[in-house]
Amino acid sequence: VTPASGPSGRTGRPSRTSRAEILAAARALIERDGWEKLTIRRLAADLGVGATTLYHHVRDKQDLQLLLLDSYLEQSPRPELPPEPRERIITASTAMHDSLAAWPWVVEVISAEGFIAMLSADSMWSVEAILAAAVDLGCTPVQAVHVFRTIWHYTVGEILVRARSARRAGDQPPDFSAGVDATKLPTLAGLFDRWQDLAGRDSYADGLTALVDGLLINVG
Amino acid sequence: VTPASGPSGRTGRPSRTSRAEILAAARALIERDGWEKLTIRRLAADLGVGATTLYHHVRDKQDLQLLLLDSYLEQSPRPELPPEPRERIITASTAMHDSLAAWPWVVEVISAEGFIAMLSADSMWSVEAILAAAVDLGCTPVQAVHVFRTIWHYTVGEILVRARSARRAGDQPPDFSAGVDATKLPTLAGLFDRWQDLAGRDSYADGLTALVDGLLINVG
DNA sequence: ACCTGAACACCGTTCAAGT
DNA sequence: ACCTGAACACCGTTCAAGT
Numbered sequence A, B: 001v002t003p004a005s006g007p008s009g010r011t012g013r014p015s016r017t018s019r020a021e022i023l024a025a026a027r028a029l030i031e032r033d034g035w036e037k038l039t040i041r042r043l044a045a046d047l048g049v050g051a052t053t054l055y056h057h058v059r060d061k062q063d064l065q066l067l068l069l070d071s072y073l074e075q076s077p078r079p080e081l082p083p084e085p086r087e088r089i090i091t092a093s094t095a096m097h098d099s100l101a102a103w104p105w106v107v108e109v110i111s112a113e114g115f116i117a118m119l120s121a122d123s124m125w126s127v128e129a130i131l132a133a134a135v136d137l138g139c140t141p142v143q144a145v146h147v148f149r150t151i152w153h154y155t156v157g158e159i160l161v162r163a164r165s166a167r168r169a170g171d172q173p174p175d176f177s178a179g180v181d182a183t184k185l186p187t188l189a190g191l192f193d194r195w196q197d198l199a200g201r202d203s204y205a206d207g208l209t210a211l212v213d214g215l216l217i218n219v220g
Numbered sequence C, D: 001a002c003c004t005g006a007a008c009a010c011c012g013t014t015c016a017a018g019t
Helices: A019-033 A041-047 A051-056 A062-074 A084-099 A104-108 A126-138 A143-168 A190-199 A205-214 B020-035 B040-047 B053-058 B060-074 B085-101 B104-108 B125-136 B139-165 B192-200 B204-214
Strands: none
Touching: A019 A041, A019 A062, A019 B040, A041 A051, A041 A062, A051 A084, A062 A104, A062 B053, A084 A104, A084 A126, A084 A143, A084 A205, A104 A143, A143 B104, A143 B192, A190 B139, A205 B139, A205 B204, B020 B060, B020 B192, B040 B053, B040 B060, B085 B104, B085 B125, B085 B139, B085 B204, B125 B139, B139 B204
């Protein structure tokens, strides 16, 4: 994403920080103080360098965040893939989801379709697995991309909603009863005492299965 | 979301601003300078009041954003709903999607499952329509909520990805060829010259149809 | 090459005081 | 009731200068 300060550097002042050190310090900072406390200034302070020094190693804050996510994804567990293509899509998607969901702040980083293209090859195995399985099921390349993108959108959305729910847990539970007018919203009104409980459940797997089945109806 | 400075106010200094004025000014500011320029300080400057004055009318910045989204959603077009329940789900979901997609900055506001509960009744007609249609199709209440949540996650994800793609349009197109290793990622490598084009397409409707069909396979 | 402090141009929010 | 300025505690980023 940014040219690394490689070992080919020839002369001049020896560097006091490297990209690897920066990423390690960033991980430690997040671990210690939380994601929202990751700022260029704090990170530089942790490293014992001036804030502006970091701009020699990363392009900007977003670049830093992307590097961080990529290095995390690279070391995420990678499950054995089952032989059956449909199962392979489910397994790869779930692994992709679980890796991302484990880092709730991922939402601030997942930007653009281009986001995927910025990851390193080791982080993209799940993309490859889903595309390959779709092709095995008889999808054309165009259809396979559609399958992947639809799963990707669903996955990103689930993680966004999940992450925000978790973050504002300290808030009062949403007072549904206040806003819901039984005349205008009868079904919702009849449901709102159970909504709280249902909305908290992890339904990613169920939704994914339905989505994959729906996507494969007209294929193969 | 915050108690309004209602007409029941009795004595004291007459107010120079109201919530309605604040929201109107915020809309104008966004129109003029863009969403990212909406700050408490700028908004107050536009209104000709001190920045701190706004805290008498909204709880905080997030509250302001939520109020803004709600007032926008209230006035969004509301399509005629078809009689057939499956079509009704598609129509209501698409309307919900299109309303949200028209305001790309919606992503910063959609927080938590609780987000939905914070909207006013007029903004929630699509939620009601989807739930009611699912029940009409034979879903139990629990299943209907699952149908809605799954569609919601898909919709939110599509909008997140869409919004971020649009925002960073000035950036270089993601240079796929650099990162993609044909040995590790053969399917992806064989696709990357077409990926750019495919990723730009609007596939919300296709994905939604697949999702709804998948969700309804085991129902009714 | 690499690192630095100073500076620029901002933020959201609190609080004691004024009218 | 409503509004205020001052202050607190920060941000990301640029730039000219130093080693």
